[in-house]
Amino acid sequence: MQFPRWAIPAAAALTASGVLLTACGQERQQNTSAGSAQQVRQPKTPANEPAAPETATLEVASVSEVGKVVTDGEGRTLYRFDKDTARPPASTCLDACAKAWPPVLANDQEVQVKGVDETLVGKVKRPDGKWQVTLGGWPLYRYAKDQSPGDAKGQGVQGTWYAAAPTGKKAGAKATQPSRPPRQAEGGGRWAGWTTIKVRQDPDLGMIVTDGKGRTMYRFDKDRPKVTNCSGDCRAKWPIVPFNGFKKLRVTGVDRSLISFIERKDGKPGECQLLINGWPMYYFAKDAQAGDTKGQAVQNVWWVVSPQGKKITTKAGGDGGYGGGY
Structure with a gap:
């Protein structure tokens, strides 16, 4: 064959x-x-x-x-x-x-x-x-x-x-040596306080990074690797994706070696922000529900993120009139 x-x-x-x-x-x-x-x-x-x-x-x-x-x-x-x-x-x-x-x-x-x-x-x-x-x-x-x-x-x-099942998918569901608590709804129960990273297939943008609740993550062209330039009014419009430690990190679909963090200087002491491939991660305040990508291409500097941490520049009707935060 x-x-x-x-x-x-x-x-x-x-x-x-x-x-x-x-x-x-x-x-x-x-x-x-x-x-x-x-x-x-x-x-x-x-x-x-x-x-x-x-x-x-x-x-x-x-x-x-x-x-x-x-x-x-x-x-x-x-x-x-x-x-x-x-x-x-x-x-x-x-x-x-x-x-x-x-x-x-x-x-x-x-x-x-x-x-x-x-x-x-x-x-x-x-x-x-x-x-x-x-x-x-x-x-x-x-x-x-x-x-x-x-x-x-x-x-x-x-x-x-x-x-491996004959289709290549996972066979059965028995876990003989579980290292995690029983699965519960994301964001609640034993998963509260965890940083959860997933990917999903967006019909217009392809594979993009989200959190455990399906909220889209973004990166900012005015940032640099391991450096954030979004604070004050920008941060209010583009809330940071918090990082709660490697012991409370769940990752699916993204290489864990790409995950790191920085300590914010404009927040609470010890407050950390998630980095993927060195780039700070944010949410968009106008994304009201899981699956929203209203922040895509805002001011031509905000972009959804691929599983490799790269920006996806395909536009999906981003709200270009929104302040962009910077």
């Missing part, structure tokens, strides 16, 4: 590790979680890491309490990782993560499929140079603690690992 072209992007460069102590009293620790992707290259492949099979195989099996899942040729459950991306495909599981979650490696041979739509199957080049099998764009992994066919001990681990 031929792999779809979109399944073979160039590997992206990733950030280096480090610890950042800030005036906001937050400690940012990078490259500590199993799912962190902080290096472009891996050390030499460990001896216990499985080599690429002569022919990768994808099959379908039923697992108790999970349902139909994709397995390898030996019947081992295969998984996908929420911190990876499918469009374009990209793996963020390296080093210690890849030891716990060995990637399903591919070679130049066709991937053998049984019960899986072969048009969903592809491969992606990992940052370490190896090729990894994908399903629906999602890189596939095994779980080191699964000891025999039918095991699915990786299901729900850290709230980010899930068995």
Whole structure:
């Protein structure tokens, strides 16, 4: 079978590790979680890491309490990782993560499929140079603690690992090692006080960044990376997106390595503002409900934000007559 072209992007460069102590009293620790992707290259492949099979195989099996899942040729459950991306495909599981979650490696041979739509199957080049099998764009992994066919001990681990369904989507909903409280309505209950970042598909603008309630985020051309130039009347019209610490951060659809913050000098002591790719994030006061993008192109300096933190300059009827705040 031929792999779809979109399944073979160039590997992206990733950030280096480090610890950042800030005036906001937050400690940012990078490259500590199993799912962190902080290096472009891996050390030499460990001896216990499985080599690429002569022919990768994808099959379908039923697992108790999970349902139909994709397995390898030996019947081992295969998984996908929420911190990876499918469009374009990209793996963020390296080093210690890849030891716990060995990637399903591919070679130049066709991937053998049984019960899986072969048009969903592809491969992606990992940052370490190896090729990894994908399903629906999602890189596939095994779980080191699964000891025999039918095991699915990786299901729900850290709230980010899930068995792959034959469609490439997540299988089941069982979480064996939840690291988060039960899901409740955004902005309420146990999620109150959290900084939540998501993305959504806007019909005119494409994929844009929002908060957990669906409120659109914006960036300002008169700012600079890590510098805000919106205060006073501007801030009243363009409220900041607060940052409440990395321990109260939920991110879906945006690379966590792009997330940082600055301490505001015009607010309460210790008040922090969210940055995406270095740019301060704001709301627009005239956006009355989730999905509104009335701030788009205001004064030709305010823009919605892509998942990469870049401005999207496509206009969507922004209220150009509004004061813009600066």
